[in-house]
Amino acid sequence: MTINIFQPSLGEQELAAVAEVFESNWLGHGPRTARFEAEFAAHLGVGAEHTVFINSCTAGLFLAMELLELSEGDEVVLPSISFVAAANAVAATGARPVFCDVDPRTLNPDAEHIEAKLTERTKAVVVLHYGGYPGDIERIAALCRARGVPLVEDAACAVASTAGGTTCGTFGDIAMWSFDAMKILVTGDGGMLYLRDADLARRARRLAYHGLEQSSGFSNAKVSHRWWELDVRDFARRQIGNDLTAAIGLVQLSRLKDFVRGRAEVVARYDRALADVAGVRLPPPLPDGHTSSYYFYWVQLDAAIRDAVAADLLAAGVYTTFRYPPLHKVRAYASDEVLPNAERAAEETLCLPLHQSLSETDVRTVVEAVRGAVASRRAST
Known part of the structure; x- marks a missing residue:
């Protein structure tokens, strides 16, 4: 039998949580999703209004680039040692991924690697915490603040990593975590999106669900006495998580x-x-x-x-x-x-x-x- 490189830990607690969702007869976006967002936010040390449960970390990367309003001619600096989803998310907007080098031992970029690639066309920096190791994130975050460049943290590997007492993913402006079947905290598929700016977080929540304006949750789109009418402000896709995967995530978070x-x-x-x-x-x-x-x-x-x-x-x-x-x-x-x-x-x-x-x-x-x-x-x- 092969010893796997990745393997989730799932058991009776997760099965019981799934059974409760089945018994509720509500599998979609609902109360368990909201609770998972709140409890993960508490894990990060941020307010629940800053987190959005989505269907994948990749969706979070694509949402981040859309929220940053990238376009053709813009550049985004990211380490070459990184998952392809990050570069794909940049390129999909028409912007150009600009790859920087990394430390040969940590496989994370230093602030100097990032700085060497910054130009007047740079609209964002994306960093990966390689293998869950924070890397030079404190200095990179300081560099981005000094240059006025948004910092996106791909924290897919860093669900419980910290540097100087700060949780990885909260150094920059936007971050995302992966909960796919190969990660530490798993929901099958899924991810969490963090946005430092509360207004941007509200827009992200709209974009994650077809651009619908939601004043009281995804299950209530009522904007008049005609409750079926919708308030759509953005062209967007469906990228939200659901109560079934959130129920698994809540148990996994308690075991993290x-x-x-x-x-x-x-x-x-x-x-x-x-x-x-x-x-x-x-x-x-x-x-x-x-x-x-x-x-x-x-x-x-x-x-x-x-x-x-x-x-x-x-x-x-x-x-x-x-x-x-x-x-x-x-x-x-x-x-x-x-x-x-x-x-x-x-x-x-x-x-x-x-x-x-x-x-x-x-x-x-x-x-x-x-x-x-x-x-x-x-x-x-």
């Missing part, structure tokens, strides 16, 4: 601290067991004042053996991967720009299994497989 604690324990075991393996570089330690959600655990190997090691691990029943291939090398965004750190990291980095359900036996299996594969491949080169 235990999930992160379990992942941290796996990371500590990897750190101890792999520290002395020749040819293996471990993730850099977190800076003081930073906490991670521990979404990825990545090692870095000689590029000449990385792919072969991955193949050996798969043959041994250990699934690994690399997230995320450099976007400036993806065909849709291909350019002749050279970003040496991102390119080097893409050839040397391998993400190992990391989830809260990994047993000590699983971790030992992964470690032994890594040790054996690396030693064998190094000896043969």
